[in-house]
Amino acid sequence: MGLRERKKEKTRLAILDAALDLFVEQxxxxxxxxxxxxxxxxxxxxxxxxxxxxxxxxxLFHDHGEAILLETFASRPADEPPFTSLMHGMxxxxxxxxxxxxxxxxxxxxxxxxxxxxxxxxxxxxxxxxETERRLTEAVAAxxxxxxxxxxxxxxxxxxxxxxxxxxxxxxxTEVSMPAIARRMAATIELAExxxxxxxxxxxx
Amino acid sequence: MGLRERKKEKTRLAILDAALDLFVEQxxxxxxxxxxxxxxxxxxxxxxxxxxxxxxxxxLFHDHGEAILLETFASRPADEPPFTSLMHGMxxxxxxxxxxxxxxxxxxxxxxxxxxxxxxxxxxxxxxxxETERRLTEAVAAxxxxxxxxxxxxxxxxxxxxxxxxxxxxxxxTEVSMPAIARRMAATIELAExxxxxxxxxxxx
DNA sequence: ATGACTTGTGTCAGTCTGTGACAGGAAGGT
DNA sequence: ACCTTCCTGTCACAGACTGACACAAGTCAT
Numbered sequence: 190m191g192l193r194e195r196k197k198e199k200t201r202l203a204i205l206d207a208a209l210d211l212f213v214e215q216x217x218x219x220x221x222x223x224x225x226x227x228x229x230x231x232x233x234x235x236x237x238x239x240x241x242x243x244x245x246x247x248x249l250f251h252d253h254g255e256a257i258l259l260e261t262f263a264s265r266p267a268d269e270p271p272f273t274s275l276m277h278g279m280x281x282x283x284x285x286x287x288x289x290x291x292x293x294x295x296x297x298x299x300x301x302x303x304x305x306x307x308x309x310x311x312x313x314x315x316x317x318x319x320e321t322e323r324r325l326t327e328a329v330a331a332x333x334x335x336x337x338x339x340x341x342x343x344x345x346x347x348x349x350x351x352x353x354x355x356x357x358x359x360x361x362x363t364e365v366s367m368p369a370i371a372r373r374m375a376a377t378i379e380l381a382e383x384x385x386x387x388x389x390x391x392x393x394x
Numbered sequence: 395m396g397l398r399e400r401k402k403e404k405t406r407l408a409i410l411d412a413a414l415d416l417f418v419e420q421x422x423x424x425x426x427x428x429x430x431x432x433x434x435x436x437x438x439x440x441x442x443x444x445x446x447x448x449x450x451x452x453x454l455f456h457d458h459g460e461a462i463l464l465e466t467f468a469s470r471p472a473d474e475p476p477f478t479s480l481m482h483g484m485x486x487x488x489x490x491x492x493x494x495x496x497x498x499x500x501x502x503x504x505x506x507x508x509x510x511x512x513x514x515x516x517x518x519x520x521x522x523x524x525e526t527e528r529r530l531t532e533a534v535a536a537x538x539x540x541x542x543x544x545x546x547x548x549x550x551x552x553x554x555x556x557x558x559x560x561x562x563x564x565x566x567x568t569e570v571s572m573p574a575i576a577r578r579m580a581a582t583i584e585l586a587e588x589x590x591x592x593x594x595x596x597x598x599x
Numbered sequence: 600a601t602g603a604c605t606t607g608t609g610t611c612a613g614t615c616t617g618t619g620a621c622a623g624g625a626a627g628g629t
Numbered sequence: 630a631c632c633t634t635c636c637t638g639t640c641a642c643a644g645a646c647t648g649a650c651a652c653a654a655g656t657c658a659t
Contacts, residue, residue, distance in 0.1 A: 193606075193655055221644065232609050237646065308528070312521020319517045341578070341585055344565050348557035349589075356549045363543070373546070380546055384554075389589040398626055398635075426615065437638050442617065605656070616645080625636075 201239050203229045208246045209299045217247065217307045244313045250297055251314045254282040255321040258354075262328055271329045271343075272390040275350035276378050279357070283374045287367060294367060301370070305361045314359075322347055333394070340394040353381040406444055408434045413451045414504045422452065422512045449518045455502055456519045459487040460526040463559075467533055476534045476548075477595040480555035481583050484562070488579045492572060499572060506575070510566045519564075527552055538599070545599040558586040 207228040211220040222243065226233045240246050261278035262271075286297060304310055326347045330337035337343055357377035362369060412433040416425040427448065431438045445451050466483035467476075491502060509515055531552045535542035542548055562582035567574060 191656075196655090197607080222646085223644080233645095234610080234647090235608060238607075242645070308524045309521055312517070312524045315520040316514055316517020319513045323513070338566060338568065341561065341565075341582055342589075344561045345558065345582070345585060345589065348561050349554055352553035352557045353550065356546065356553050360546075360549050361543060377546055377550070380550060384547075384550065384591055384594040386589055386591045396627070401626090402636085427617090428615085438616095439618090439639080440637060443636080447617075601659090603656105603658080605654105607652105607654075609650105609652085611650085612648090614645105614647080616643105618642085618644105619640105620642105621638105621640085623636105623638085625634105627632100627634075629631080629633100 200229070200231065200235075204231075204236060204239055205246060205249065205296065208243075209296060209303075212247065212303055213299055217243075217303060217310065244310065244317065247300060247303060247307075247310055248314050248317055250286075250300055251318060253285075255318055257282045257285055259321065259324060259328070262325065267332055270388075270390045271332055271346050272350060272382075272385065275325075275329075275346070276353075276382060279350070279354055279374070279378055282354075283371055287371060298365060298367070301358075302365055304359055305365070311355070311359050315355075318351075322351060325351075333391075335394045342390070342392065342394055346390050349381070349385070353377055405434070405436065405440075409436070409441060409444055410451060410454065410501065413448075414501060414508075417452065417508055418504055422448075422508060422515065449515065449522065452505060452508060452512075452515055453519050453522055455491075455505055456523060458490075459559075460523055462487045462490055464526065464529060464533070467530065472537055475593075475595045476537055476551050477555060477587075477590065480530075480534075480551070481558075481587060484555070484559055484579070484583055487559075488576055492576060503570060503572070506563075507570055509564055510570070516560070516564050520560075523556070527556060530556075538596075540599045547595070547597065547599055551595050554586070554590070558582055 204225065208220070208225045211224055211228065220243075222233050222236050225246075226236050245252075258275070258278040258281070261281040262274050265274035265277060286294070289297070326337050326343050329346050330340050330343040333340065333343060335343065357374040358370070360373075362373060409430060413425070413430045416429055416433065425448075427438050427441050430451075431441050434441075450457075463480070463483040463486070466486040467479050470479040470482060491499070494502070531542050531548050534551050535545050535548040538545065538548060540548065562579040563575070565578075567578060
C-alpha cells in the first residue's frame with residue numbers, strides 16, 4: 190500500500206473521529222461540516238470527497254453491516270429457508286462487531302449512543318439502506334425461484350428480517366455496551382424465530 | 395368555517411396539486427420549492443408555512459394513515475391481541491382511502507407512482523414516521539401491561555406490523571390502481587397473519 | 600534525480616433547503 | 630370605523646451540497 194492510500198485512510202479516520210466527537214459533544218444537528226473540517230484541518234469541500242454527507246459518517250456501520258448481510262446470505266446453502274439465512278446474516282454482523290478492534294468498537298458505541306439521542310437517524314438509515322433491501326429481496330426471490338415483483342412473500346421475508354435487525358440494534362437501551370448489545374441481539378433473533386410459524390418462509394408464492 | 399380557513403384550505407390544495415404535477419412531470423429531485431411556489435403564485439416562504447418541506451408534500455398520506463392507525467389501535471378492545479389490532483388499523487387506513495373523494499384518490503395514486511420512481515422517499519417516510527412508531531410501541535406495551543423499554547416483543551410487534559404495511563403499500567407493482575392496491579393490501583394482511591404463530595403476540599415479555 | 604502523468608486538495612462561485620425577524624395587509628369581532 | 634389576530638411577502642442568512650478550475654503532492658518511468 191502506497192503513501193497515498195495510507196494518507197487517505199488516515200484522513201478518513203480523522204474525519205470520522207472528529208465528527209463522532211463533535212456529534213457526541215454538541216449534538217448531531219448542531220454540528221456543521223465546517224466545524225468537522227476545521228478540526229481535521231481540511232477544507233469543507235474535501236469532506237465531501239470522503240463522505241457523501243453528514244449522515245454517511247453517522248451511518249458508516251450500517252453500510253458495513255448491510256454488506257455483510259448481503260455476503261452472508263449469498264454464501265448460505267441454497268436449500269436453507271431464506272429467513273434462517275437472514276438471521277445467520279444478522280449473527281454475522283454482530284460477530285463482526287465483536288471481532289473488531291477496540292478503536293472500531295469505541296466508534297461503534299459512540300454511533301450507537303448517537304442513534305438513541307437522534308431517532309431521526311434511524312429513519313435515515315432505512316432510507317440509505319433501501320437499495321440493500323431491494324437487492325436482498327432479489328436474492329431471496331431468486332432462491333425461491335420466483336420473480337421479486339410477483340412475490341409478496343419475498344418482500345415480507347426481507348421486511349421482517351430487517352425489522353428484527355432494527356429492533357435488535359436500534360431500540361433504546363439503558364446500558365450501551367458490546368455485551369449488552371450482543372445479548373439483546375441474540376434475544377431478538379430467538380424471539381423473532383419463535384414468533385414465526387415454522388416453514389412460513391418456504392411456501393409457494 | 396370562515397373565509398380565512400377556506401382560503402387556507404384552497405392554498406393548501408393548490409400547493410399540493412402543483413407540487414404533485416411538477417413531481418410527476420419532471421421528477422421529485424429536480425423540482426424546486428421556488429417552482430412550486432411560482433405555479434401557485436405564492437412566495438417560497440409561504441410554502442414552508444403550509445408544509446415542513448418537500449417530503450412533507452410527498453408523504454402527506456403517510457401522516458394521515460399513521461393518524462388513523464393510532465386511532466384505530468386505541469379504539470380496539472383491550473383484550474384483543476395487539477398485532478390483530480394493528481392489522482385492523484391497516485384495513486382502516488385502506489378503507490379510508492377507498493372512501494375518499496375522487497380528487498383525493500387521484501392525488502393518492504400520483505403519490506403512489508411517485509414512490510415507485512423515487513425509492514428514497516420510502517426511506518424518508520420511515521424517518522418521518524419514527525415518532526408514530528414510538529407512540530404505537532408505547533400503546534402496545536401499555537396494553538400488554540409492561541414498560542416499552544423493557545419489552546422486546548412490543549417493539550417487534552410494531553416493527554412487524556409496520557413492515558407489513560410498507561410491503562402492502564409501497565412495493566412496486568405493475569398496475570397502480572385503487573382496486574389493485576386494495577387487493578394487494580388484503581393479500582399482505584392475510585399472508586402476514588398466516589406467517590405468524592398464533593398467540594405469538596400475547597406472550598409474556 | 601528529472602521528467603511526465605495521475606490523483607487528491609483548496610478556492611471559488613453557485614444552487615437549494617430551511618428559518619428567524621419584521622412590516623404591511625386582509626379577515627374577524629366589537 | 631376600530632382594534633385585534635392572523636396571514637403573507639420581503640429580506641437576510643446559515644447550512645448542505647456540487648461543478649469547475651488551478652495547484653500541489655504522490656507515482657512511475659527513464
